[in-house]
Amino acid sequence: MDDVTDIAEGKAMLGSLTDKQVEVLDLLVMHRTTKEIARELxxxxxxxxxxxxxxxxxxxxxxxxxxxxxxxxxxxLCGKPLCDFSRVDADPALPDEADQDLPVDPVFVLSDARPMERHPDWYGAPTIEPAGLEAFDAKFGRAGRIVAVIVLALMMAVTLAATLSIADVLGRLI
Known part of the structure; x- marks a missing residue:
């Protein structure tokens, strides 16, 4: 379909949509999959x-x-805000714009990789509780992580020393 430039035509096209179709299209322009849209709605x-x-x-x-x-x-075109971005899959003939919002601190934080929490009503799925390192950090904090790293390093050193001594004893037997 050709680009629409007439505001009246654009409003008429948007007016032809039902509220439910608008809900789906709002999520579709955010690049959500069918399953994601279905879960959210x-x-x-x-x-x-x-x-x-x-x-x-x-x-x-x-x-x-x-x-x-x-x-x-x-x-x-009709002047309504659309999820803080202006285009969906811009024309590939146009040059790429470097308008990505980068974090001020480029250091990776564990919470950046956390999965999104799901609403408890979605197909009866409970919200996701912190697991792994997140749960460890919540329980022991930064000092606990430092102690855990030191303990793990000592355990690895003891394991390496035991392996080397076993290898030495076996080498003498042969």
């Missing part, structure tokens, strides 16, 4: 695909990507 994945298909039929787009791109363009 507590609907079946097939329902998500049906809503996207209905919009594709209304607008004459050929795939999900084009539908999301057109929706983002229409929302931006």
């Amino acid at each position: 507590a609907i079946a994945p097939n329902t998500v695909d049906q809503r996207i298909g209905a919009v594709r039929d209304k607008w004459g787009t050929v795939n999900r990507k084009d539908t999301a791109r057109l929706y983002a363009q229409l929302v931006e």
